[in-house]
Amino acid sequence: MTDDETLDRQLREAMPYIDDEGFTARVMASLPAARREPRWLRAMILLGLGILGSGVAYLISGGGRFIREGMIQLSDFPIWLLLVFAFGCGLVVGAFAVIAAVRKTPEVRDVARLRF
């Protein structure tokens, strides 16, 4: 009786390599057209819209009056409170950045899943 290893090896050897013979070309021809616009163009459009939106917001808000008032209010706060506020903001942003990095990077995600 054949053992498992021999059977598996025979099965692998019995499976011939199938020559491409135009298969890849047929698949490629059936793919939907690639995106035309390059990534830098999309980035520029987003940046332009961001600047435009900021400009409109600045004008509507009376020349950035609310920013000046906000800065004046902040300057009244004690320095230690401002430091704590800045540190807290940094922590929150950092936490979001780490979560985003873990979600986007398979290697990091796999390491995070390891059980010791």
Add this chain to the structure above:
Amino acid sequence: MELTDADLVARVLANDDQHAFGELVRRHQSSVRGLLRQLTRTDIALADDLAQEAFLRAYKKLASFRGEARFSTWLYRIAYNCFREDARKRKELVGVDEEQLQAERDPQTVDAGLRHDLMHALSLLPLNERTAVVLCCQNGFSHDEAARVLEIPLGTVKTNVLRGREKLKRTLAAWGPN
């Protein structure tokens, strides 16, 4: 240095690089078409149509590939789903064609040589056992990976592989010591 599958996938996703996807197709076309030929009982035209559909689906759904499993595992799952949908349409999953099976069992139709005998014996297995054997024994997938591809419990995969192997051994033993 040759790019890994993950590198190629990243290129496709980042730049919509169809050349990178073409390389993925070239790398995996033989195994995917081979799997589908086994599943369709060597209906080459149907298997190739299903393989083309599988690669097209893979391209469209590539963003959903999160790299948790090997690219080939993910791709095989899509290929298997293509086969299942088609088989459902053709009512193939309801049961095997007994008349065809009987003709295949006729010793006079058996090709000479171990390779042909093996492939023939493989084609006689029930679909669930055949699929499990092709994935695990022929393509080197782990039981866990095969369970992911087939979306069935791990224990079922193990049972199907075990039964398939035993049947193959019995069939081959009856045909002679090759």
